[in-house]
Amino acid sequence: MATSSVKPRIKLDKKEAKQGDIVEVKALVSHVMETGQRKSADGNVIPRKILNKFTCTVNGKEVFSADFEPAVSANPYIQFKFKATESGPVVLTWIDDDGSKIVGEDSIKVI
Amino acid sequence: ATLGQSITPAFAANNIDEMTKAFTGGAKPVAGKVKLDLPEIAENGNTVPITVSVDSPMTDKDYVSDVIILADGNPNAGVATFHFSPASGVAEANTRIRLANTQNIVAIAKTNDGKFYTASKEVKVTIGGCGG
Amino acid sequence: AGWSRALAQQKLTQADLLRFEQLGNVTLVHVTDIHGQLRPVYFREPSINLGTGDVKGLVPHITGKALLDHYKIPQGSAEAYALAYPDFAALAKSYGRLGGLDRIATIVKAIRAERGDRTVFLDGGDTWQNSFTSLTTKGQDMVDCMALLKPDAMTGHWEFTLGTDRVKELIGQLEFPFLAQNVRDTEWDEPAFEAMRMIERGGVKIAVIGQALPYTAVANPRWMIPNWSFGIRENDLRANVEKARKDGAQLVVLLSHNGFDVDRKLASRVSGIDVILTGHTHDALPAVVKVGKTLLVASGSHGKFVSRLDLDVRDGEVKGHRFRLIPVFSDVIAPDAEMATKIDTIRKPHEKMLGETIGRTETTLYRRGNFNGTLDDVICDALLSERDAEIALSPGFRWGASLLPGQDITREDIYNATAITYPNAYRMTMNGARLKDILEDVADNLFHPDPYYQQGGDMVRVGGLSYTIDVGKPGGQRISDMTLLRTGKPLEPARDYTITGWASVNEGTEGPPIWDVVTNYITKKKVVAPKELQNVRVMGV
Ligand SMILES: [Mn+2]
Ligand SMILES: [Mn+2]
Secondary structure, three states, X not given: OOEOOOOOEEEEOOOEEOOOOEEEEEEEOOOOOEOOOOEOOOOOEOXXXXXXXXXXXXXXXXXXXXXXOOOEOOOOEEEEEEEOOOOEEEEEEEEEOOOOEEEEEEEEEXX | OOOOOOOOOXXXXXXXXXXXXXXXXXXXXXXXXXXXXXXXXXXXXXXEEEEEEEOOOOOOOOOEEEEEEEEOOOOOOEEEEEEOOHHHOOEEEEEEEOOOOOEEEEEEEEEOOOOEEEEEEEEEEOOOOOOO | OOOOHHHHHHOOOHHHHHOOOOXXXXXXXXXXXXXXXXXXXXXXXXXXXXXXXXXXXXXXXXXXXHHHHHOOOOOOOHHHHHHOOOOHHHHXXXXXXXXXXXXXXXXXXXXXXXXXXXXXXXXXXXXXXXOHHHHHOOOHHHHHHHHHHOOOXXXXXXXXXXXXXXXXXXXXXXXXXXXXXXXXXXXXXXXXXXXXXXXXXXXXXXXXXXXXXXXXXXXXXXXXXXXXXOOOXXXXXXXXXXXXXXXXXXXXXXXXXXXXXXXXXXXXXXXXXXXXXXXXXXXXXXXXXXXXXXXXXXXXXXXXXXXXXXXXXXXOEEEEEEEEEEEOEOOOOOOOHHXXXXXXXXXXXXXXXXXXXXXXXXXXXXXXXXXXXXXXXXXXXXXXXXXXXXXXXXXXXXXXXXXXXXXXXXXXXXXXXXXXXXXXXXXEEEEHHXXXXXXXXXXXXXXOOOHHHOOOOOOOEEEOEEEEEEOOOOOOOOEEEEEEOOOOEEOOOOOEEEEEEOOOOOOOOOOOEHHHHXXXXXXXXXXXXXXXXXXXXXXXX
């Protein structure tokens, strides 16, 4: 499905790393994370709509992923680490309940 | 001490036991190795920071593969599941979560060889408002 | 306690109060929780200050005669008056007011003169708020006066009720660091303040780490500081202590606004801290409390005391220490001229207004105590009467100066009990069940057996309502027998009641400022005479 125009904000604690260094990634993305447990003013349940899956790849290889439930806060924040082994793009992908994707990218250089 | 955020009454049916069983396949997690970092008293029940880390060498032979976070007082116990591999380098993740009321947060870690470790912490969701 | 004022004061001299057999190579000087009080005040210490769980019966949870006996302090002595409530009104007439930043200046200067570059002067916070001038100058008066004392560092709590922008602005004016290792920004979870400052004194490298009140964003309006997140953050503290040692610190000092019980627990769990200068819970202890190798200092509040701790630091260890909690008797300590002039300048435009008599009290008015204070009873009565409500709630703040029987109540006295940046006296309806939830919630913040789950205030004060509290019971089960005084009937969970109160942490709270409510009430009433603990029955002590 479509890739959303929402631009996640990503922070790496280093742009260059030595072989085997641990790199910390922080990311924030705008999303309502509607729980499916709330009712609107007219009494109808507001349907669930959350980002349910997050994946990070470095140079095409997955280093971390997560499944989110409705208990994850609006505008989800995620912070994790990976081990630097090769240079390349750091790609972060969130998947919405509706199948759409939010994608953000940074990069790491291994020296 | 006066009026702050509202306290939501506890929900009757929380599925933490089923979710634990589904994750561990019935094995009983052992206390230890898992560290849960949460505030003792939440500043805002809508966004409570949580860090989970697991003591593991994270080598090809010995690593943590998955960590599930559960909450025993929310309408649903499920919060998040983190998936690690030796490429993660460190089994550690941080996110922000919703807590409907004062409750226990539980983390269970699964290792590549099928062992389970756990930790829990009580987080108070308070009305707030006093001071010395 | 039938001493005449002259006789009592003849026995006390400035030299006596400052006498100290110096020791070692470092002197820590600590003040905390001044709460905007530039001038000396009366401040009555609590009758009830209960500890729960492991700290039941330990200092600072013993009061009155028991506290005096514990420290072998004679009843009726000057020290007894400063530290404990018995015979407060009578002893106050003999010994007078305590505090005043000009007297504190005299003490700090005297210690610096004696100890020179071995001295470290630290301010534990709750300095910039809770008087008329600190409120209307948004903390500028306190910043300007404290600047004359040249502190080496400070941390904070009520400072944050000035809001993000003003806090940043004032910190920008300081010639010393505002330290808070436990505050992070809510967006990226990164440190919001300097955590630690390394200073060298007497040839010793000293790491001072700051710890702001962990529950500032719960206890006070979070909307005023939406980008800052607090917490105890033990792991961060451990990392900071390790870093300090790695950077060569031979002495590690935590300048803390955690509250005493939190600091006591913390000292048992985080190793490598030599001294914790505690604050927030306003305890005044005449001796250090030792937890493992860590020394805990509790320096009271309102400028009543200056703590001096001499340390013999060798080989990165404290080999010896000597301590004195110096009571700041304002009639005995000579005011420092420079500070006195500064204070006069700040107060001059307001002096006449602040000195205006509004009424008189026939009994001692005080606030500090777990369950009530006569000063809060007056505030609750004012709220009930002026806001026409069935039940009044007043926050369990630990600050607020005392008044003696027969004393005139001035405008300044009212500000000293109410001056905050969120003063609106609201009026609303609430059902009995919700009100019970609130009392339970606040009780748990005070009596949770684990100090890390306590906020450090006192119990919310009530007017128009009586209740029983069993402090030893678990959360949600402590409060019972809630009775509406107007009817003498039990509170009904489903019925709506009209509630009035002040200091709501909610944004957009409406109503007149609490000082106007209290002023109007006392103006009409002319004389107040609240009696002791009428509405709360305490069990499980
Ligand atoms: Mn204070
Ligand atoms: Mn405080």
